[in-house]
Amino acid sequence: MSTGKQAQEEASAAREMVCETVVLGVSGAVGATEVPQLIVLLRREFCRRVQVVMTRTAxxxxTPYAAEVFSGQPVGTSSELPKPNSWQGHIRLAKEASVLLVAPATANMVARLATGLAEDLVSTVTLAATCPKVIAPAMNIRMFENATTQRNLRELREHGFYIIEPVVGIEVATMEVSFGSMPQPREIANFLFNVMAANPGAKDQPEQT
Ligand SMILES: Cc1cc2nc3c(=O)[nH]c(=O)nc-3n(C[C@H](O)[C@H](O)[C@H](O)COP(=O)(O)O)c2cc1C
Known part of the structure; x- marks a missing residue:
């Protein structure tokens, strides 16, 4: 007879997952506070492993501690350089990703990704990744509608990024109902399901190192 813990592990192994590893990049927007719920949902229904990488502002x-608690994995931050050959190496992380999700993506992050700047762990891993890449921009409506942000998003789409449109939510700075919030974890997970359905080859990443 199996113990409670064993039974839990068996149930988890038996759950059909869509893919192996989501590399989840988090940048410094208010939506980052919602990331723990997103991680839990992805681990329950979507992938075997969520590997979180963060910017300094995120x-x-x-906290990296909270991200580690919810993901059950060590977290990569941008505050210190990873040790050479460690699991946090950007190339290794990029190769291990079945899909890469940046949520929330700040205006700053969108601009960095559109121009190929790699000055933090999130943008560096994204630049190195060849798996499907998905970003969830979340920002004030004026920042989102700004012609520069729109140009950056267009460029990212042209380069094959999938963009999850922001939704109407409460803007914390003003307490107004406004467009620009990160969608709920369920909507993000549904979006990822569709991305993986459209990219059947991505399912069985990791790429061999
Ligand atoms: C309280 C607070 C909330 C912020 N919320 C957002 C946001 O929702 N979206 C955004 O694009 N930037 C937001 N910013 C600005 C970013 O934190 C800032 O551009 C930062 O440089 C982003 O760094 P990163 O992209 O490296 O994480 C916020 C800043 C503060 C102080």
Whole structure:
């Protein structure tokens, strides 16, 4: 007879997952506070492993400790350089990703990704990744509608990025109902399901190192 823990592990192994590893990049937007719920949903229904990488600013909204608690994995931050050949190496992380999700993606992050700047762990891993790449921009409506942000998003689409449109939510700075919030975890997970259905080859990443 199996113990409670064993039974849990067996149930988890038996759950059909869509893919192996989501590399989840988190940047410094208010939506980062919602990332723990997103991680839990992805681990329950979508993938065997969520590997979180963060910008320095993201650490103001979500502690690496919390990200580690919810993901059950060590977390890559941008505050210190990873040790050479460690699991946090950007190339290794990029190769291990079945899909790469940046949520929330700040205006700053969108601009970095559109121009190929790699000055933090999230943008560096994204630049190195060849799996499907999905970003969830979340920002004030004026920042989102700004011609530069729109140009950056167009470029990212042209380069094959999938963009999850922001939704109407409460803007914390003003307490107004406004467009620009990160969608709920369920909507993000549904979007990822569709991306993986459209990219059947991505399912069985990791790429061999
Ligand atoms: C309280 C607070 C909330 C912020 N929320 C957002 C946001 O929702 N979206 C955004 O694009 N930037 C937001 N910013 C600005 C970013 O944190 C800032 O551009 C930062 O440089 C982003 O860094 P990163 O992209 O490296 O994480 C916010 C800043 C503060 C102080």
């Amino acid at each position: 650490e103001l909204f979500l």
